[in-house]
Amino acid sequence: MTETTSLIDWIITGGIILAKILIIVVPLMLCVAYLTYAERKIIGYMQLRIGPNRVGPRGWLQPIADAVKLMFKEVIIPAKSNHYLFVIAPTLVIGPALAAWAVIPFDDGLVLADVDASLLYILALTSVGVYGVIIAGWASNSKYAFISAMRSAAQIVSYEIAMGFALVGVLMAAGSINLGDIVLAQQGSVLHWYWLPLLPLFVIYFISGVAETNRAPFDVAEGESEIVAGFHVEYSGMAFAVFFLAEYANMILIATLAALLFMGGWLSPFEGIPLLEPMFDWVPGMLWLIAKTALFLFFFLWFRATFPRYRYDQIMRLGWKVFIPLTIIWLVIEGAAVVGGLGPWFD
Amino acid sequence: MAFEKLVFYMLAAILVFAATRVITVRNPVHAALHLVLAFFTCAGLWLLLEAEFLAITLVLVYVGAVMVLFLFVVMMLDINTAPLREGFMRYLPVGLTVAALMILEMYLVLRSKYFDAESMPAPARHAADYSNTRELGSVLYTDYVYAFEIASVILVVAIIAAIALTLRKRPETKTQNPAEQVKVRSADRVRLVKMEAETKD
Numbered sequence: 269m270t271e272t273t274s275l276i277d278w279i280i281t282g283g284i285i286l287a288k289i290l291i292i293v294v295p296l297m298l299c300v301a302y303l304t305y306a307e308r309k310i311i312g313y314m315q316l317r318i319g320p321n322r323v324g325p326r327g328w329l330q331p332i333a334d335a336v337k338l339m340f341k342e343v344i345i346p347a348k349s350n351h352y353l354f355v356i357a358p359t360l361v362i363g364p365a366l367a368a369w370a371v372i373p374f375d376d377g378l379v380l381a382d383v384d385a386s387l388l389y390i391l392a393l394t395s396v397g398v399y400g401v402i403i404a405g406w407a408s409n410s411k412y413a414f415i416s417a418m419r420s421a422a423q424i425v426s427y428e429i430a431m432g433f434a435l436v437g438v439l440m441a442a443g444s445i446n447l448g449d450i451v452l453a454q455q456g457s458v459l460h461w462y463w464l465p466l467l468p469l470f471v472i473y474f475i476s477g478v479a480e481t482n483r484a485p486f487d488v489a490e491g492e493s494e495i496v497a498g499f500h501v502e503y504s505g506m507a508f509a510v511f512f513l514a515e516y517a518n519m520i521l522i523a524t525l526a527a528l529l530f531m532g533g534w535l536s537p538f539e540g541i542p543l544l545e546p547m548f549d550w551v552p553g554m555l556w557l558i559a560k561t562a563l564f565l566f567f568f569l570w571f572r573a574t575f576p577r578y579r580y581d582q583i584m585r586l587g588w589k590v591f592i593p594l595t596i597i598w599l600v601i602e603g604a605a606v607v608g609g610l611g612p613w614f615d
Numbered sequence: 616m617a618f619e620k621l622v623f624y625m626l627a628a629i630l631v632f633a634a635t636r637v638i639t640v641r642n643p644v645h646a647a648l649h650l651v652l653a654f655f656t657c658a659g660l661w662l663l664l665e666a667e668f669l670a671i672t673l674v675l676v677y678v679g680a681v682m683v684l685f686l687f688v689v690m691m692l693d694i695n696t697a698p699l700r701e702g703f704m705r706y707l708p709v710g711l712t713v714a715a716l717m718i719l720e721m722y723l724v725l726r727s728k729y730f731d732a733e734s735m736p737a738p739a740r741h742a743a744d745y746s747n748t749r750e751l752g753s754v755l756y757t758d759y760v761y762a763f764e765i766a767s768v769i770l771v772v773a774i775i776a777a778i779a780l781t782l783r784k785r786p787e788t789k790t791q792n793p794a795e796q797v798k799v800r801s802a803d804r805v806r807l808v809k810m811e812a813e814t815k816d
Contacts (some may be wrong), residue, residue: 278618353648385748388671395679399651402683406644406690418687425683445748585793 292369300516301331307569314573325552341505346408349502353407358503358510361400364393365517373448373523375534375553387445391432392527394480398424401489404511405499414496419580420482422483426587427479434473434596437466437602441613451533456612457540461532465605465613470530470600472591474564478523479583481515483568485575486583522562524557525576531560587594623663630656643689651682665741668748 283427305320305327312319320327345351371386373379383389398421405417439445441462442453454461463470479486483497489498500511527533538544547566609615625638633653637646638640654677685688 274617383667384746385668385671388668388675388748392671392675392679395675397677398683399686402686402690403648413783414690418691421683421687425680581791582793614702 275551278579280585281337285380287363290371293366296369296520296523300513301335303516303520303565304334304512306431307572308563310566310569311573312358314570319467335509336425336574338509339506342508343505344502346410346502349409353403354502355523356418357400357404357407357568358507358514359400360403360511360518361397361514364397365514365521368393369507372521373451373528373533374557376452377448378554381474382446382448384446384501385438385445385559387435387450387529388445390521391428391435392522395425395428395587397514400511400514401499404503408499408502413499415491416501423486423489423583423587424480426584427476427591430587430591431471431476431480433470433530433592433599434466434476437469437595439562440460440606441466441604447533449530451462451535452530455535458532458537460540460612461527461530461535462613464608465531466530466602468594468596469602470526473530474522474526474567476587476591478571479517479587481522483515483519484572485506485578487577488580488583489547490576492588497540519565519568523561523568525556526564527560533560619663621662626656626659626663630660643692644686647682647686650685651678654682660694722757760764777813 308330309319309327320330323329323333345354355516367388370381371379371389373382390421402417404420405413405415405421408414437452442450443512444450476581478484482489491498503511532539534557536545536548536551536553536556538548606614630653633656635650636649640646640649653714654673658670658673661667663671728734762786
């Protein structure tokens with residue numbers, strides 16, 4: 269009797285968790301689809317073009333059409349590739365990119381898994397994503413894919429260090445590695461958010477995030493104006509689309525993390541302002557988070573339309589010789605501020 | 616409870632499988648990837664022990680950093696496995712001795728009266744708000760601070776030694792100095808010369 273009830277309990281709990289995962293993943297995939305549309309439109313307008321406007325009204329159905337096209341394309345597996353690893357590599361890229369969303373709080377307490385060490389969990393998962401890149405390049409059995417995989421993996425690993433140090437600054441300030449607690453520690457006003465006391469770390473975090481996702485101006489792995497594509501040059505159809513999905517899911521993740529860690533997450537920007545705070549009290553916290561995330565995503569696209577591509581040695585120099593020393597120096601300064609109880613952030 | 620057991624046996628089976636594959640597969644890249652899988656499942660087992668900080672750190676450090684660099688090296692080396700196999704019989708006695716020693720040690724540990732189930736009861740479960748990370752940090756910086764500091768000093772020495780071993784001046788390679796590039800003014804590069812227009816006569 270008890271055996272069967274516990275079994276039913278498991279099924280119900282499992283079903284609820286599965287439903288929650290779907291509630292997160294399905295909108296995320298839609299966001300990815302429309303981020304590609306937004307990218308093409310925004311860059312189009314920045315370059316005095318219109319962008320996609322053929323499919324549906326104002327081109328709104330363009331990402332759907334692209335997805336359908338990619339789904340019906342043939343997935344070509346090169347004859348001399350390592351078939352097993354060739355197929356597994358896209359999964360290894362998208363898996364961590366989606367799994368990281370499990371610990372993202374969308375509002376106070378609105379989180380799938382309230383893990384105590386959630387920031388560490390995200391760091392660990394984003395560092396696992398690099399395996400997909402390496403394996404894709406190696407399993408393709410093509411020297412171009414392999415060289416590019418080495419380049420982009422070296423870039424990801426290098427910028428992870430600067431990024432990790434920037435996050436150390438955040439957890440020093442908040443005294444917690446739980447994302448929800450970090451947001452709550454920023455309560456007060458816009459000036460209480462960590463972008464102000466941790467300004468250098470904030471800038472370094474976001475630039476490292478751009479490099480981490482292999483986006484322009486650090487997109488030497490893809491560099492469509494110079495080389496065909498990077499580690500995924502041998503992939504086609506849906507297998508290629510999965511790499512694409514993972515890249516955009518990672519962009520949204522980096523933007524959301526920047527909003528959570530440095531821009532007060534779901535907190536209202538009008539907090540602590542006498543007249544405006546009650547006026548905007550009705551806005552749910554999730555909307556603020558989405559708005560802040562959208563702002564950072566716009567930066568991603570803006571960078572792409574504005575900056576010329578970095579040369580590879582310049583990328584490496586920026587990561588190792590500029591960002592890492594800067595973060596270490598700022599950590600020392602921040603340590604002094606924390607010990608001295610510098611208000612209003614560290615008291 | 617039964618569910619936990621199920622998860623444990625699944626993870627343990629994957630771990631044993633992956634660990635066996637590490638030493639049996641011929642391709643060194645496959646071996647390294649199986650080692651990654653072994654680390655990952657091992658982190659899963661640690662999660663079952665409620666050691667979430669250590670589990671995540673295992674993934675972060677070993678899977679995310681150490682094994683990536685390891686894979687780099689293994690992929691770039693053109694390892695010919697045939698000569699490696701030739702030494703098999705020669706090293707067999709040494710290997711067997713080490714294996715026998717390890718089995719003996721494990722036997723002694725598992726069978727001795729200090730480690731059996733009575734003298735080593737399972738630790739009490741903590742409440743949901745128990746912070747593994749905080750406890751670990753407070754122990755590391757108080758009771759074990761000397762061990763911690765000595766370990767960090769050794770690591771710093773290792774870093775400096777590695778850099779000192781590989782750092783060499785190579786005058787024949789050309790590198791750019793970004794500071795100089797930034798400092799450059801147009802007058803340093805271009806000289807505008809005023810010339811009279813030539814006439815035909």
